[in-house]
Amino acid sequence: MVRLLALALGVASFAVPVQANDLVTDYTLDNGMQVVVVEDHRAPVVMHMVWYKAGSADEQPGVSGVAHFLEHLLFKSTDNMESGEFSATVAANGGRDNAFTSYDMTAYHQRVASDRLELMMRMESDRMVNLRLQEHEVATEREVIIEERNQRVENNPGALFREQLSAAQYQNHRYGVPVIGWRHEMEALSLQDARSFYDTFYAPNNAILLVAGDVDPLAVKELAEQYYGVLPANPDLPERARPQEPPQISLRRMTYNDPRVAQPYVTRSYLAPERNPGDQEAAAALTLLAEILGGGQTSVLSQKLQFEQKKVVYAASWYNGTSLDATTFDFVVVPVPGVSLQEVEDAMDAVVSEFIETGVDAEQLARIKMQLRASEIYERDNVSSLANRYGRALTAGLTIADIQAWSDILQAVSEEDIIAAAEQVFDKRRSVTGWLMGQEEVTQ
Amino acid sequence: MVRLLALALGVASFAVPVQANDLVTDYTLDNGMQVVVVEDHRAPVVMHMVWYKAGSADEQPGVSGVAHFLEHLLFKSTDNMESGEFSATVAANGGRDNAFTSYDMTAYHQRVASDRLELMMRMESDRMVNLRLQEHEVATEREVIIEERNQRVENNPGALFREQLSAAQYQNHRYGVPVIGWRHEMEALSLQDARSFYDTFYAPNNAILLVAGDVDPLAVKELAEQYYGVLPANPDLPERARPQEPPQISLRRMTYNDPRVAQPYVTRSYLAPERNPGDQEAAAALTLLAEILGGGQTSVLSQKLQFEQKKVVYAASWYNGTSLDATTFDFVVVPVPGVSLQEVEDAMDAVVSEFIETGVDAEQLARIKMQLRASEIYERDNVSSLANRYGRALTAGLTIADIQAWSDILQAVSEEDIIAAAEQVFDKRRSVTGWLMGQEEVTQ
Numbered sequence: 001m002v003r004l005l006a007l008a009l010g011v012a013s014f015a016v017p018v019q020a021n022d023l024v025t026d027y028t029l030d031n032g033m034q035v036v037v038v039e040d041h042r043a044p045v046v047m048h049m050v051w052y053k054a055g056s057a058d059e060q061p062g063v064s065g066v067a068h069f070l071e072h073l074l075f076k077s078t079d080n081m082e083s084g085e086f087s088a089t090v091a092a093n094g095g096r097d098n099a100f101t102s103y104d105m106t107a108y109h110q111r112v113a114s115d116r117l118e119l120m121m122r123m124e125s126d127r128m129v130n131l132r133l134q135e136h137e138v139a140t141e142r143e144v145i146i147e148e149r150n151q152r153v154e155n156n157p158g159a160l161f162r163e164q165l166s167a168a169q170y171q172n173h174r175y176g177v178p179v180i181g182w183r184h185e186m187e188a189l190s191l192q193d194a195r196s197f198y199d200t201f202y203a204p205n206n207a208i209l210l211v212a213g214d215v216d217p218l219a220v221k222e223l224a225e226q227y228y229g230v231l232p233a234n235p236d237l238p239e240r241a242r243p244q245e246p247p248q249i250s251l252r253r254m255t256y257n258d259p260r261v262a263q264p265y266v267t268r269s270y271l272a273p274e275r276n277p278g279d280q281e282a283a284a285a286l287t288l289l290a291e292i293l294g295g296g297q298t299s300v301l302s303q304k305l306q307f308e309q310k311k312v313v314y315a316a317s318w319y320n321g322t323s324l325d326a327t328t329f330d331f332v333v334v335p336v337p338g339v340s341l342q343e344v345e346d347a348m349d350a351v352v353s354e355f356i357e358t359g360v361d362a363e364q365l366a367r368i369k370m371q372l373r374a375s376e377i378y379e380r381d382n383v384s385s386l387a388n389r390y391g392r393a394l395t396a397g398l399t400i401a402d403i404q405a406w407s408d409i410l411q412a413v414s415e416e417d418i419i420a421a422a423e424q425v426f427d428k429r430r431s432v433t434g435w436l437m438g439q440e441e442v443t444q
Numbered sequence: 445m446v447r448l449l450a451l452a453l454g455v456a457s458f459a460v461p462v463q464a465n466d467l468v469t470d471y472t473l474d475n476g477m478q479v480v481v482v483e484d485h486r487a488p489v490v491m492h493m494v495w496y497k498a499g500s501a502d503e504q505p506g507v508s509g510v511a512h513f514l515e516h517l518l519f520k521s522t523d524n525m526e527s528g529e530f531s532a533t534v535a536a537n538g539g540r541d542n543a544f545t546s547y548d549m550t551a552y553h554q555r556v557a558s559d560r561l562e563l564m565m566r567m568e569s570d571r572m573v574n575l576r577l578q579e580h581e582v583a584t585e586r587e588v589i590i591e592e593r594n595q596r597v598e599n600n601p602g603a604l605f606r607e608q609l610s611a612a613q614y615q616n617h618r619y620g621v622p623v624i625g626w627r628h629e630m631e632a633l634s635l636q637d638a639r640s641f642y643d644t645f646y647a648p649n650n651a652i653l654l655v656a657g658d659v660d661p662l663a664v665k666e667l668a669e670q671y672y673g674v675l676p677a678n679p680d681l682p683e684r685a686r687p688q689e690p691p692q693i694s695l696r697r698m699t700y701n702d703p704r705v706a707q708p709y710v711t712r713s714y715l716a717p718e719r720n721p722g723d724q725e726a727a728a729a730l731t732l733l734a735e736i737l738g739g740g741q742t743s744v745l746s747q748k749l750q751f752e753q754k755k756v757v758y759a760a761s762w763y764n765g766t767s768l769d770a771t772t773f774d775f776v777v778v779p780v781p782g783v784s785l786q787e788v789e790d791a792m793d794a795v796v797s798e799f800i801e802t803g804v805d806a807e808q809l810a811r812i813k814m815q816l817r818a819s820e821i822y823e824r825d826n827v828s829s830l831a832n833r834y835g836r837a838l839t840a841g842l843t844i845a846d847i848q849a850w851s852d853i854l855q856a857v858s859e860e861d862i863i864a865a866a867e868q869v870f871d872k873r874r875s876v877t878g879w880l881m882g883q884e885e886v887t888q
Contacts, residue, residue, distance in 0.1 A: 061505055061618070062687035164615075164694035171611035172626060174505070182616060182690040243506035246626040250608035250878075253697040257873075429701075434694075 024390070025217035026400050029225060031233040032205030036390055036400070037220050038212035040383040046213035047384050048120040049109040050128070051391040053208070054201035056181075057103040057174040057242055057325070063193045065181020068101040069145050070194045070202075074108065075099075076137045079130040083137060086123055093119060103175055104324045105395035111384065114214045121227040128202055129231055138191040146187065149180050157258035161267075161436045168252050168432045169269055172243050173325055203234035208394050212387035240397075245271065245326055248430040259439035265314075265334040266345045271430040274323040275393075277402055283321030284409045285421035286329055290319035291368045292360060292418065293352065294331060298367075301333070304351045311339050311347050324396045329425050341435050356422050360415035369411055376407050468834070469661035470844050473669060475677040476649030480834055480844070481664050482656035484827040490657035491828050492564040493553040494572070495835040497652070498645035500625075501547040501618040501686055501769070507637045509625020512545040513589050514638045514646075518552065519543075520581045523574040527581060530567055537563065547619055548768045549839035555828070558658045565671040572646055573675055582635040590631065593624050601702035605711075605880045612696050612876045613713055616687050617769055647678035652838050656831035684841075689715065689770055692874040703883035709758075709778040710789045715874040718767040719837075721846055727765030728853045729865035730773055734763035735812045736804060736862065737796065738775060742811075745777070748795045755783050755791050768840045773869050785879050800866050804859035813855055820851050 023039035056067045077083040090097040095112030108127075110120045153159040163178050170176030180186070209228060211220050248271055275283040294301040294317030301315035314334040321327060335344040379385050393403045467483035500511045520527040534541040539556030554564045597603040607622050614620030624630070653672060655664050692715055719727040738745040738761030745759035758778040765771060779788040823829050837847045 061616075062685070064616075064687075160693065167615035168612060168694075168696060171608075172505075172508075172621065177616065184688060184690060241506070243508075244628060246628060249604065249700060250612075251699040251701075252612060255695040256693060257695075 024400065024404075027221065029204065029229045031229060031231060033224075033228050033231075034208045034394065035221065035224050035228075036208060036210045036394070037215060037217040038210070038383060038387055038390065039215065039217065040212060040386075041214045044114045044214045045111060046114045046117050046211060046215050047109060047111050047387050048117055048124065049107055049210040049212075049387060049391060050124050051105055051107045051208040051210060051395050052201055053105060053206050053240060053395050054197070055102050055104045055106055055395075056177065056179040058201065058240070059174065059177075059197070061174075063185060063189060063197075064177045065145060065149075065179075065186040066189055066193050066197045067106055068180055069142065069186070069189050070197050071099050071101045071106050071108075072141045072145060073133060073138065073194055074127050074131065076141070077132045077134065078127050079132055080126050081123065086127065089119070089123065095120075102179055104397075105392070107391055107395075109387075117211065117215065117220070118223055118227075121223050125227040125231060128204065128207065128228075131198055131202075133191050133195055133198075135191055138189075138194065142186070142189055145180070145189075146183065149183060149186060153178070153180060154183075157256070157261045157436065160258065161256045161434060164254055164256055165267060165269060165432055165434045168254050168434075169271065169328060171245060171248065173245050174242060175323075175325065175327075200234075200236075200238065203237060204228055204231045205233040206237050208391065210387050210391050212383045240324070242325060251428040252432045253434070254432060255435045255437060257437050257439060261436055261438040263334060264341055264435065264437045265332055266341050266348070267434040267436070268331040268345075268348070269328040269432050269434075270330075270425050270427065272319060272327050272329040272425050273321075274325065274327045275321040275396070275398060275402065275406070277397060277399055280321070280402060280406060280409050281413075281417070282421060282424075283319075284406070285413050285417040286319045286425060287321060287410060288365065288368060288372075288413050289418050289421050289425075290317045290329065291372070292364060293317045293355065295368070298364070300355050300364075301331075301348065301351055304354075305333060305344070305347055309347060311335060311344055315348065322392050322396045322398070341437070345433065352422070352426065356419055356426075360418050362415065365415060365418070369413075372410055373407070468844065468848075471665060473648065473673045475673060475675060477668075477672050477675075478652045478838065479665065479668050479672075480652060480654045480838070481659060481661040482654070482827060482831055482834065483659065483661065484656060484830075485658045488558045488658045489555060490558045490561050490655060490659050491553060491555050491831050492561055492568065493551055493654040493656075493831060493835060494568050495549055495551045495652040495654060495839050496645055497549060497650050497684065497839050498641070499546050499548045499550055499839075500621065500623040502645065502684070503618065503621075503641070505618075507629060507633060507641075508621045509589060509593075509623075509630040510633055510637050510641050511550055512624055513585065513630070513633050514641050515543050515545045515550050515552075516585045516589060517577060517582065517638055518571050518575065520585070521576045521578065522571050523576055524570050525567065530571065533563070533567065539564075546623055546836075549836070551835055551839075553831075561655065561659065561664070562667055562671075565667050569671040569675060572648065572651065572672075575642055575646075577635050577639055577642075579635055582633075582638065586630070586633055589624070589633075590627065593627055593630060597622070597624060598627075601700070601705045601880065604702065605700045605878060608698055608700055609711060609713060609876055609878045612698050612878075613715065613772060615689060615692065617689050618686060619767075619769065619771075644678075644680075644682065647681060648672055648675045649677040650681050652835065654831050654835050656827045684768070686769060695872040696876040697878070698876060699879045699881060701881050701883060705880055705882040707778060708785055708879065708881045709776055710785050710792070711878040711880070712775040712789075712792070713772040713876050713878075714774075714869050714871065716763060716771050716773040716869050717765075718769065718771045719765040719840070719842060719846065719850075721841060721843055724765070724846060724850060724853050725857075725861070726865060726868075727763075728850070729857050729861040730763045730869060731765060731854060732809065732812060732816075732857050733862050733865050733869075734761045734773065735816070736808060737761045737799065739812065742808070744799050745775075745792065745795055748798075749777060749788070749791055753791060755779060755788055759792065766836050766840045766842070785881070789877065796866070796870065800863055800870075804862050806859060809859060809862070813857075816854055817851070 025037045028034050059066050075086055087097055090110050093112055093116045095110050097110040099108040167176045209224055273282045305312040305315045312333050313336050317331045319329045333344045333348045469481045472478050503510050519530055531541050534554050537556055537560045539554050541554040543552040611620045653668055717726045737743055749756040749759045756777050757780050761775045763773045777788045777792045
């Protein structure tokens, strides 16, 4: 503990440990439910999370948004709880709860005092199997998710643009369909659709219990067996093999015009490999590549385009390899007034080509590796973000061993690995270039 | 008969009938199977067809190509026939048989002497319910369809290009997935996948029997009842409601480079409405629009781009509204050597804009309507193409009444309807522009 607290004081004060061990214990219940305990005894609180290995990319066609819809409905009634009782009980016990849905997973979590862990397990295990869907609640909650789409997507040109980009990037995989759902399909989501997703995917053998905080792993195990261990596994759980992309062979471009856009910009995404069990090297190289090219003000794109050429107000690249299936490597460049989208796109391409020619700056790479190590250590200070990291990786098909090896794999990436990754991934035949523009520039 | 034969002698010799009646009889068997008989007594032959209302767009995700794969497997063994016996029997009886699969349907047909109709029904009704799928045949036939993909798609840059265009055009609907299947999914197609498609969709209540030729409708009905009427309906036949497109809001472009391309060209497709029961007017206007703009050497695009500007060697537009869900309106322009793809694309756009400004040439419209009427009458002369027209329309959700009304609806389209249709459909936010290029122009 002392070490972690000291590290929190500032980057300058720490010696980078070769391999910091998370205090992680994991085991599997007889019914197939995985349990992961992350100890952190600095405060008498606990984060209790259940992660389902089912997200929007596991939906059937035609019912987009049902994973997220069901997430909302899990706060309604069960055979043992009234609608809203779950969150009210958490709050009455001084805790906070929430849930979130993504392509590969749906997660439910509560942060409470450690002595309330049993109560959380009792309630969470109840709604894993005893959900009582009712027509009037389904109808009401459908309005809620449609309003959520209005707020987050329809009223946000950037979000609409990203939906169009994903649809163009993925030719076969459901990562091309928005997590929140296409509006016309959300409007038709039924009780039966939610029930079908629940019956298929909500079962202990498709879930991960993640408990992080001031707990004893053995005590957690006992409670987990008592509450989750008694639930029946779903013997018909489908194999998690989603439709994959065909080889991508065409360069794609798209333009979205919206009068609400004040600041036009260019994005570029390339289909990119994800982290896979025992095979994370390519993803590690891409992670560093994204940092070097566009991870902040000292990155290659910022330095060249923003400070030297003064063509952009912002330039960035990012990559997140924690994904069950193929992910993307992304760029954005936002031009200064008077510079065209074509000009910044060309300038971005030129900088990336020059980077591949020139190679990686060794000092920059060393600095970035140091920053990555530091941020991992900071993350340990935040048990909730540590738990999230485990949950996301495990639901994306990785193992505890992969998660714990990731830091060293990142550190082992060489300059040559990074250039090789860039050459491999930056193939425009697997890319989509998007222009987000205001109305005045409508192309019709 | 005399009238039809006379008409076949030449366009100049006929008076256009207001409404020519196809000699069509239709009824439905007790098990839900639709029967359509088209009489044509000029020769003692009959075309026997069974059309299933199931095509590639009815497939589950991940098993693309299974509709077509099953079509192949229907020529293998049943409980009563050996593998290959079906076609051998047709041939031994002096007939020819084949089958085809598209997005909305799968059809099996034989052309035989009229007195062999009963034999065809006996065999076709047998394989509707008694297919005996065997592992070794499935494995062999999978190689056959993969080889078919090699021949038709992988060895054909234009076909690869069209696959990429469709994938970019459709953001949610399975019309974006090729009928023959993505190769990586075809390679994994199993006996169980084929069995599942067969069990779901091959049943009399999902099929249309179409008999065209020298037959008596009452005799056909008797035979149909004897062979098809005794088959059980599938009570679990799913409603035919496939995932639909969200509103399309982004202009898309794509480029496919292939060293085998000798002649680069530009295509443009717009998402467009299809013919719907009782609502075929928009599709009729688009049908005429496609003819006027790019239906041949006298079309607007040919006249302007090929003969006046001499920029293209070929220009065309086409539209096929016989589709269960939203279809496309397509253009292609092929530049003369030395003219760039951008230049012909711009020239095409300029011609279309000018056309919308100027309006329809009344004489050209009258000439095209006359040609359409003539080609319908010629089609009557070919009982097989008439039967195909009924089969395609019925499996695309239209009724006999829609099919018979179509000709008059086409004739009633006005100049204003055509311009309104163009203004409605030519919205680049619902379009994909494709450039097919050789290797020398690779953009990377």
